[in-house]
Amino acid sequence: MEQSKTRKISKIYRALVNGILNQDKIIIKQPIGTMRYPGVAKGLQKPALSKVEVLERDSQLNQTLVQVEIESGRPHQIRIHLSFIGHPLLGDPLYDVGGQPMCFDSEHEDESFAEDGGYERPAKPVPGDCGYYLHAHQLVLSHPTKNEVIKITAPLPSILRTQAETEELM
Template sequence: MLCTTTSPLNSFGSPWPDLNDGLFYSDAVSTTSDSGLTLIHFYSSKYKNSAPLQGWLQRIHNGQITIDGEVVKEPKAILRDGMELVYHRLPWREPDAPYLLQVLYEDDDMIALNKPAGLQVLPGGLFQQRTVLMQLQWRASKGSSSLETQGSHPVPVHRLGRGTSGILLCAKTKVAKTSLAAFFAEGTSLIGDSSNTNMEQSKRRKISKIYRALVNGILKQDKIIIKQPIGTMRYPGVAKGLYVASASGKPALSKVEVLERDSQLNQTLVQVEIESGRPHQIRIHLSFIGHPLLGDPLYDVGGQPMCFDSEHEDESFAEDGGYERPAKPVPGDCGYYLHAHQLVLSHPTTNEQVIKITASLPPILRTQAETEELM
């Protein structure tokens, strides 16, 4: 049984407050590693990616850290086993972000959204409130469906980059979450299994994702299969490392098909089907073959960042004590043109229904024929 959805069912979203609620981070002092350390040593060593030494000193002097419920402003206070530490990150104004989300498909198990470019999916970095997850939580708290009033809290089961628009799948039950996560994981794991032919892999996959992208330059081949592995490298402003094309990385596979070439503007409109789900895979793969996404501020030819040189350690800090925003581009920066256009999957709980979801294309990612059809 095939279910196809092409038009949004409805939209939802609440405007962002000027300031978020801030955050509270709790720690317990353990005998083995933390007992006997000073307060400043504990935070500046354990959370050095959050702020430089002087930034942590400012936070302590500002009364943002408590020990067993009491504010402590002495950086050299000695920690003892069993103490409870809490750091209060003060409320801040997050960068501008859209908030409206279109519902493309919804049933008792899952919801598919059309995410706008510029909206982050999950909390991270400067974006702790202005996320898809927060809008889903606000929607659930309003009891917009009978299931949600019973305590269901939809959560995204995969990610789209902040600058990427299009289909985002979210689970509304634990069973659906487990199944959908398995669908995505299975697709990625099959890429590393050389014993399977492409035909066998296609039959086994329970989810298929097709994107639209606009790239620099003119692709000569009509169809390209990219199998470049993706790994990480050290990069300023990205604590866990930047994902890049790497011979020692994990297997990844993208199928690229040219839809339209524009010689005058020196750009190509492509369709990309990804059979694995590595972070920033499409951006990395297309730049690896010499055609970075148009407007991508980060990835350059070869699937590497535009800036290779290692930034010297910057001990300056922002008003809240944290590091200043990196001078170099980071993965969350927007400006490129990438859209999750179509998704086909087996239903996560029944497996009997095949669902095809389509998110309408931004004008810049339409072919000339598609544009004329809408006139």
């Protein structure tokens, strides 16, 4: 009998968060979103896992540079998970401490909310241009037929580099 291959895809991001994370490594398993199933009135929460590793702490600016690895990929997963642990992305206009949308209140009319998360729609939405510091840095996957590991790396913007990485470029 032929053994089945397990394909693993790992997505690694860099992020700059508010506050100082005390732990060097954190695993966040907070479920995100809801999947609807027949016979399950309210649906079931979708599992999500984020592995956070501190790269640098800047106590003067009260911010931490982190690397986040995810194997799944729920909409807004990293933003929600980091805010859930009390460290939202620096400049994130949407998620506040606790993983909840900042503008969630009863004054808004239904048509002002997006369908995928219950938060207020931005006036001029542009994907990736929301004012927060999150960058898809690496993608690691196994080739489907050659049994080789493929690693794709996107250059980091200067604000998401460690001091050592910045010095290497000089």
